[in-house]
Amino acid sequence: MQSRGIGRLFEGVDWITVAIYLLVVTIGFVAITAASYEEGAADLFAFSHFYVKQLVWMAVAFVVAVVVLLVDASVYHKLAYVFYIGGLVLLVAALLFGREVNGAKAWFEFGSVRVQPVEFVKIATALALARVMSTQTFSITRVGDLMRVGMVICLPLAIIVLQNDTGSGIVLGSLLFVLYREGLNKWLCIPVLLIAALFIVSFLLTPMTLLIALLLVCTFSEAMMNGQWRSRLVFLAALALGALCLYLGMFVAAPGRMDGYRCLLTVTLLSLPAVGIYAFRSNLRNIFVTMGLFLLALVFVPTTDYIFNSVLKPHQQNRILSFLGLASDPLGTDYNVNQAKIAIGSGGWLGKGFLEGTQIKYGFVPEKHTDFIFCTVGEEWGFFGTMAVLTLFCLLILRLMRMGERQEEPFGRIYCYAVAAILLFHLLVNVGMTIGLMPVMGIPLPYMSYGGSSLIAFTILLFIAVRLDASTRQFNFR
Secondary structure (H helix, E strand, O other), X not given: OHHHXXXXXXXXOOHHHHHHHHHHHHHHHHHHHHHHOOOOOOOOOOOOOHHHHHHHHHHHHHHHHHHHHHOOHHHXXXXXXXXXXXXXXXXXHHHHHOEEEOOEEEEEEEOOEEEOHHHHHHHHHXXXXXXXXXXXXXXXXXXXXXXXXXXXXXXXXXXXXXXXOHXXXXXXXXXXXXXXXXXXXXXXXXXXXXXXXXXXXXXXXXXXXXXHHHHHHHHHHHHHHHOXXXXXXXXXXXXXXXXXXXXXXXXXXXXXXXXXXXXXXXXXXXXXXXXXXXXXXXXXXXXXXXXXXXXXXXXXXXXXXXXXXXXXXXXXXXXXXXXXXXXXXXOOOOHHHXXXXXXXXXXXXXXOOOOOOHHHHOOOOOOOOOOOHHHHHHXXXXXXXXXXXXXXXXXXXXXXXXXXXXXOOHHHHHHHHHHHHHHHHHHHHXXXXXXXXXXXXXXXXXXXXXXXXXHHHHHHHHHHHHHHXXXXXXXXXX
């Protein structure tokens, strides 16, 4: 009777997802052990060793996972805004009173234990996003509702950027992709990604080039949404002709007062009211979204030069320049990535074996147990080992998407997809930076990088999704 009662408590749980989680966490522990093992150490089980500390955090995470599964699923829906506001308060408190680590004032320190609130804010933001988008009055095509979604994401992101923890803040941007699952026009993904790319490299381009690029991106993406290419090409031609006429007129009337950039910008801004009237009369509401993206980009993209030179620290500037191939510093900025690639490449097909990785053992790879834990897997387990890890992560993300699809309430579906988006972003950035395809941003590999805050937060993030899914399956079973 007692065992049957315990079974009822966990009825509907997706045990395949739980098994994948346990397997990834175990692999992470083995990798951390290999990365932090000290040959000839007097006490292999001293708490000073990272792998011993991680074992303690694993035990705490497993207990937390059980508690999350025992809490009624409705609690996460009811308290979503409470968690979100609490997360914002923690971020502000960390900004004002927290401890600075690696240039980011984003930590609380309690004795020998450090806690990074941003890891838990990801959970709160995902819950708040699901709550906002699951209301009956929410419409993915309504500009006002999209602005509410943007506010939910941007408020914590802004505070995190002020903490100088930009890498962690960018993760919240991955939540925007949940909108496409909920019906946002797929072609809006193109201007969002291209504008983000322009934001990164805008300090390399002239204002005129940026403006032309923004016009082309937004106009062509809107044409793909509505299929009216001819009228959009006419619109671009009219802008070019209007800018040319204004430039020639000003050249005659007041030489030197307006250059080509100001002329094109003036004509473009004057055309927007007419574009808005056309969109309203034609009932093409997505044009308003595209206009909003254009104006937002017009305001923020030119600020990149200021942000790059005045806000970013020298090591962050060097990382970006190195990633773009504009600077080379093998013994400085490029050192981590170069050593990481050497470590992964030296692993070959099958790896060098457990505790046999020379790049890891002799300390050539910095942060080998945290942000660069994937290097340990690559050197000691080789190509097949890294593929096995990536396969497990892909399976976990696919399981989350499957959970989302079988939810009968939009709250659960949106939350599951939000978790999948966060995990996918972490995976792509962390693995990408270790092999030189992404700039170094200090983003951990979920469930594998050393750290109590990261492991517990990602555990809660995942098991709330498992709990919501279990609630749906329990209802269907009955």
